[in-house]
Every structure is written in structure tokens, then in C-alpha cells.
Amino acid sequence: MTGLRLFCFCVVPLLLLGTAEEVENPRRDRSHIESTLKLKEEKPADDYSAILQRLRKIYHSSIKPLEQSYKYNELRQHEITDGEITSKPMVLFLGPWSVGKSTMINYLLGLDDTPYQLYTGAEPTTSEFTVIMHGPKLKTIEGIVMAADSARSFSPLEKFGQNFLEKLIGIEVPHKLLERVTFVDTPGIIENRKQQERGYPFNDVCQWFIDRADLIFVVFDPTKLDVGLELEMLFRQLKGRESQIRIILNKADSLATQELMRVYGALFWSLAPLINVTEPPRVYVSSFWPLEYQADTHQDLFSKEEISLLEDLNQVIENRLENKIAFIRQHAIRVRIHALLVDRYLQTYKDKMTFFSDGELVFKDIVEDPDKFYIFKSILAKTNVSKFDLPNREAYKDFFGVNPINSFKLLAQQCSYMGGCFLEKIERAITHELPDLLGSIGLGKKSSVLSCDKTGCGETPKNRYKKH
Numbered sequence: 001m002t003g004l005r006l007f008c009f010c011v012v013p014l015l016l017l018g019t020a021e022e023v024e025n026p027r028r029d030r031s032h033i034e035s036t037l038k039l040k041e042e043k044p045a046d047d048y049s050a051i052l053q054r055l056r057k058i059y060h061s062s063i064k065p066l067e068q069s070y071k072y073n074e075l076r077q078h079e080i081t082d083g084e085i086t087s088k089p090m091v092l093f094l095g096p097w098s099v100g101k102s103t104m105i106n107y108l109l110g111l112d113d114t115p116y117q118l119y120t121g122a123e124p125t126t127s128e129f130t131v132i133m134h135g136p137k138l139k140t141i142e143g144i145v146m147a148a149d150s151a152r153s154f155s156p157l158e159k160f161g162q163n164f165l166e167k168l169i170g171i172e173v174p175h176k177l178l179e180r181v182t183f184v185d186t187p188g189i190i191e192n193r194k195q196q197e198r199g200y201p202f203n204d205v206c207q208w209f210i211d212r213a214d215l216i217f218v219v220f221d222p223t224k225l226d227v228g229l230e231l232e233m234l235f236r237q238l239k240g241r242e243s244q245i246r247i248i249l250n251k252a253d254s255l256a257t258q259e260l261m262r263v264y265g266a267l268f269w270s271l272a273p274l275i276n277v278t279e280p281p282r283v284y285v286s287s288f289w290p291l292e293y294q295a296d297t298h299q300d301l302f303s304k305e306e307i308s309l310l311e312d313l314n315q316v317i318e319n320r321l322e323n324k325i326a327f328i329r330q331h332a333i334r335v336r337i338h339a340l341l342v343d344r345y346l347q348t349y350k351d352k353m354t355f356f357s358d359g360e361l362v363f364k365d366i367v368e369d370p371d372k373f374y375i376f377k378s379i380l381a382k383t384n385v386s387k388f389d390l391p392n393r394e395a396y397k398d399f400f401g402v403n404p405i406n407s408f409k410l411l412a413q414q415c416s417y418m419g420g421c422f423l424e425k426i427e428r429a430i431t432h433e434l435p436d437l438l439g440s441i442g443l444g445k446k447s448s449v450l451s452c453d454k455t456g457c458g459e460t461p462k463n464r465y466k467k468h
Contacts, residue, residue, distance in 0.1 A: 028292045030110060032303070036310040037317075039176045048321055052086050054437060055328060059085060062429035063332045066422040069414060070339045075391065075399050078211055080331060083153035085324070088133075089181050089316050092209050094234060095219035097188025100250040104219065104288040105132060105183050108313075109175050112290045116173045118185060128167045129205065130185040135172025143168030157208065164200035180317045184209055189230045207237050214323055215316045216244050218281075221251040222263045227270045235274035245281040246312060247271070252302060253287040253294040260285070260298070284309045321441050329434045336426050337389055340379050341396070343411040348373045350410075363405050367397055 034040050059080065066072075073079045093101040102118040109132070111117040116138055118130065131146070131154070143165035147158040157168065167187075186206065187198075210216065216238065238245055249267055252260055264285065275281065286302040286309070293299045316323070345366060352362050352373075366373055370393055379385055415421035 026292050027290045030290075032307055033108065033110075033310060036307055037177055037314050051321060051437065051441060052324075055325060055434075056082060056085050058429050058433050058437070059328055062425040062433065063328070063335060066339050066414070066426050067335045069422060070335075070342045070408060071399075071403055072335050072338050074402060075338060075395060076334065078331075079156055080328075081150075081153060081155060083151060083155065084212060085328070087153040087182070089214040089320050089323070090184060090209070090212055091181055091215045091217065091313065091316070092184045092186070092213035093217050093219060094186055094206070095188065095217075095248075096221075096224040096231065097190050099188070099219045099221040099224055100288060101188070101217075101219050102130075102185055104217075104248075104250065105185055107288050107290050109173065109177060109183075111173070111175075116171070116175075118171075127187050128169045129187065129209070131168070131170045132178065132183040132185065133170060133172055134175065134178035134182075136174055137172070138174070139172040141170035141172065143170075146170050153212070157205070160200055160205055160208075164205060167198075167200060180320070181313070184213070189228075189234065203233055203237065206234060210237055210241060213241075213244060214320075215246065215313065216241065217246050217248055219248045219250050220267060221249070222255055222259075225263065225266050225270050227274065232274060235271075242275070242279070242281055246309065247281050247283040248288070248309070249283060249285045251287050252285045253297040253299075256296075257298065282312070322438060325434055325438050329430060332426055332430050332434070333389065334391075336423070336430065337379070337385055338391065339411060339423065339426075340383055340385070341375065341391070342408055344375050344378055345370075345396070345400070346405055346408055346410055348375060349405050359406075363400070367400050370396070 064080075093105065095101055100120075103120045106112050106117045106120065109116075118132075143157070144162070146152055146154045146168060147165055149155065154168075154170075158165065186209070187202075218238075247267070249264065255263060264283075267283070271280075284305045286305040287293060288306065293302055345363075348366055349359075349363050352366070353359060366375070370376060376390055376393065379390070380387055411421075411423050414423065419425075
């Protein structure tokens with residue numbers, strides 16, 4: 001089966017070569033891509049292994065014990081693996097069908113008319129989640145192989161079932177950019193298709209990739225601006241990830257100036273109800289494909305927009321370690337808040353229980369109306385936690401429906417003579433160990449911004465990619 005898929009990739013150029021459009025339009029110069037992404041620099045690769053090993057040790061010794069003790073994974077469905085800690089930055093491509101996601105990947109990597117290019121066309125062409133990563137030679141990897149390999153960061157995808165793994169494919173390509181980043185191409189959104197027809201939980205799989213992406217390109221084209229139920233669901237899943245999202249209005253040179261202005265406004269009109277934030281994601285307007293821009297269009301604008309997007313991508317690559325440490329620290333903050341809340345639920349339950357009490361009724365009263373017992377308010381009052389980082393109250397009804405309150409221990413009991421206390425260890429990681437690790441990679445004063453003394457351990461994360 002692998003050989004069959006490889007054959008399909010190899011024959012694509014024969015099908016796409018020689019169209020009249022390519023004859024009429026010469027290919028544009030790619031030097032700006034190579035210079036902006038520093039693909040020709042012959043500098044030795046930075047050895048991040050020591051820092052990543054230290055980060056892995058902090059996670060396993062200071063964060064994971066509390067995470068497992070209070071079953072955080074069952075609340076957030078986000079289990080961090082060693083492969084995820086050491087993985088390269090991930091760039092995720094989302095959007096409606098045939099808006100140019102695969103074409104954009106081909107263009108950025110210069111894969112057009114090569115045996116490596118992704119198949120493109122006017123009809124819906126990508127039916128799989130395609131992971132494009134670096135390898136010594138062209139190679140396709142089946143989803144079941146990717147999920148079975150614990151050294152990769154994709155092993156947790158096995159939980160979505162065999163039907164999904166058949167729709168997951170990896171492609172290894174010998175390309176310098178892929179030495180530093182991994183691209184993920186996704187099936188286009190088709191509004192009249194129900195999720196059940198895909199045969200796997202499409203939204204859950206998208207959420208898995210969204211949670212791990214360092215940069216998310218949501219691509220549109222001038223003919224597909226309508227927002228349906230599936231696209232609306234996707235943007236709900238993107239809530240809280242606005243700093244990683246980039247909106248791309250592709251195929252912009254297919255429009256005259258006046259039409260482009262109208263389409264740009266229509267795009268904002270369609271997306272405004274879905275992105276309810278003070279600072280909306282950056283929007284790039286250009287045409288990401290290898291042919292020259294159409295005549296009598298804003299070629300200078302499109303070129304500058306493309307370079308700006310490449311700078312965004314390069315910044316994610318350059319800040320790989322900083323972003324990884326920030327991600328682990330943000331995860332640690334959420335684990336800490338979850339543990340504090342479970343501890344508070346448990347303490348309230350113990351305080352309300354008497355010899356004649358029905359334990360089930362007592363806890364049902366607490367979990368149905370936590371505000372009556374000041375569960376969440378007490379966390380804000382006694383600990384350095386931001387109200388914006390508190391989980392949804394409703395989530396704990398489901399959480400305790402599966403995990404009985406008596407199955408947990410109080411935080412004060414989670415201590416040992418040799419190992420110390422779980423809470424103290426995770427707080428030390430948040431306030432000292434992770435900021436110190438960030439300082440050790442040459443950020444100097446920037447490491448202080450991660451200190452709880454300055455910002456509070458629960459402060460909403462800033463846009464790491466915004467230029468100042």
C-alpha cells in the first residue's frame with residue numbers, strides 16, 4: 001500500500017505539467033523565500049538536546065506527578081509525550097476545500113513539478129491529514145506506523161481509531177526548511193458533509209493538532225467566504241489560540257482592486273462573529289503559488305504581504321525553544337489550577353460531611369452549585385491565579401461524574417520525605433526552573449517576564465509573535 005501511495009505522488013507532475021496557464025505566466029523568483037527563511041545559510045545546526053533534556057526532566061519530575069495524581073488528562077484530553085517536548089515547531093493549514101492549502105505548501109517548499117509535490121486541483125483533493133516532515137529521502141509513512149512509533153509525537157493519535165489512522169499519512173522530504181519545521185495539511189471543510197460521513201471524529205482530530213500547533217494558517221479564497229456550521233465549529237475550537245492564528249486571503253491577484261476591497265471587507269464581516277477578541281488575528285492578502293502575479297494587480301502589496309508572512313514563520317522557527325518552554329509552563333499552570341480546584345472540592349466535601357450525611361447527595365449539592373460554597377472564588381482569593389485561567393465550571397460536573405471525589409487525596413497529603421510535596425515542586429517549576437531554563441538560552445532579561453512575582457502565574461499568555 002505504501003508503494004501505491006508513493007506512485008501517486010510521483011505521477012502528479014505528469015498530470016499537471018503543460019497547462020496553458022503555466023505557459024502564459026512565467027514562474028516568480030523564489031530568492032525572497034530562501035533569504036527570509038535563511039535556507040542558504042551554511043551555519044551549524046544549534047544543539048538544543050541538552051536544554052530539551054532538561055525541559056523533559058522538569059516535566060517528568062515536577063509537573064507530571066501532579067498531572068497524573070489529579071487526572072488532568074481526563075479534563076483537558078491533552079497528554080504531553082516526550083516526542084512532543086522534543087518535536088519541531090508545527091505549522092497547521094486549515095480552511096475550506098480547494099482554497100490553496102496544498103498549493104501553498106508546495107510553493108513554500110518549492111515542490112512544484114517535482115516528485116515530492118502534494119496533489120492539487122479545483123475539486124476537493126486532500127482527504128487525509130498529511131504531515132510533511134524532514135527525511136533523508138522521499139518516503140511515505142502510513143498512519144498506523146506513525147502512531148506506533150513512540151519516538152514521534154503522533155502516537156496519541158491512535159486513540160481516534162483505525163478509520164482515522166487510514167486517513168493519516170506522513171511524507172518525508174529532504175528539504176532544509178523541514179529540518180526546522182513540520183507542516184500539516186488538513187482535509188478541506190465541506191459544509192454539506194456531516195462529520196459522521198468522514199468515519200472518524202474530525203473535530204476532535206483537528207483539536208488535537210490545534211493544541212499542538214505553533215502557527216495556524218486559516219486559508220480562504222475569494223469564492224469561499226461563507227461560514228457554515230463546520231467552519232463555525234472550527235473557530236470555536238480556535239478560541240484562546242488567537243496569537244497563533246493567521247488568516248490568509250489567497251488567490252488575491254485573481255481580483256481587480258475594487259473587487260479585492262469588497263472581498264476583504266466581506267471576509268471580515270463573515271469572521272467577525274467568530275473571532276470576538278480585542279486584537280484580531282493578522283490577515284495576509286496575497287497569492288501563494290509559483291506563477292507570477294496577474295497583470296494590473298497590486299503586485300508590490302502581495303509581495304510585501306508574502307515576505308511578512310515568511311518573517312512570521314521564521315520567527316516561530318527561531319523561537320522554537322522559547323515557545324516550547326512557554327508551552328510547558330502554560331501547561332504546568334493549568335495543571336496547578338486544576339489540582340487546587342480538586343483539592344478545594346475535596347476539602348469542602350470533607351467539611352460538609354457528618355456521620356449522618358449521604359455522601360453522594362452532599363457532593364452533588366457542591367458540584368451543582370460550586371459558587372454557593374465559594375469553590376472558585378476561594379482559589380482566586382488565596383492563590384496567585386487569574387480568573388481568566390479558571391476552567392469552565394460545567395467541565396467539573398463531567399469530570400467528577402467519571403472520577404469519584406473520594407478517589408483523590410488532599411494536596412497536603414501529596415508529600416513524601418524524599419520527594420517533597422507535589423504542589424511545591426510544580427510551583428518551583430513555574431516560578432524558577434522554567435524561567436531559569438529560558439534565561440540559559442540567552443534571553444537575558446526576557447526570562448524575568450515568566451516570574452510569578454511580576455505577572456502572576458495565571459496571567460493570560462501574550463501574543464508571542466506580535467512585533468513590537
